[in-house]
Amino acid sequence: MTTRHTAAYRAIVREVNRASIYPRATRPNAVSQHIRAIFDQPREDKDRERFYHDMRNVATFMRSQQMHKALLERYNPLLGLSVEDHLKKTANRVGLNMPLTPKDEE
Numbered sequence: 001m002t003t004r005h006t007a008a009y010r011a012i013v014r015e016v017n018r019a020s021i022y023p024r025a026t027r028p029n030a031v032s033q034h035i036r037a038i039f040d041q042p043r044e045d046k047d048r049e050r051f052y053h054d055m056r057n058v059a060t061f062m063r064s065q066q067m068h069k070a071l072l073e074r075y076n077p078l079l080g081l082s083v084e085d086h087l088k089k090t091a092n093r094v095g096l097n098m099p100l101t102p103k104d105e106e
Contacts (some may be wrong), residue, residue, distance in 0.1 A: 008052045009039050011059035018066060 011033055022029055043051055072079055078086050091098050 005039075005048075005052050008055040008059065009035070012055055012062075015059050015062035015066070019062060 013032055016031055016035065017024075017027070022028070037053075039097075078089055083091065088098050
């Protein structure tokens with residue numbers, strides 16, 4: 001692997017680790033092993049350059065997804081709320097309070 005190809009491999013592994021939902025100590029290493037196996041497969045010269053170009057694009061895509069997620073969370077604070085909470089927060093934005101809904105009497 002040349003330096004450029006090593007950089008592509010490391011960029012993919014780095015982005016996979018950032019996207020992981022598991023803490024580092026409990027993270028399964030199967031994903032890293034599969035990525036390593038994909039990079040270790042023999043390829044012809046013309047296919048090799050295209051493969052590494054595609055892998056750099058994958059790393060860029062994953063980095064962009066992380067940034068998109070962070071921006072959504074920052075600029076859309078109502079994202080991920082339940083419908084009821086979303087309505088309350090929306091009404092509160094314009095200075096209104098939602099009326100209390102009566103609970104079913106049993």
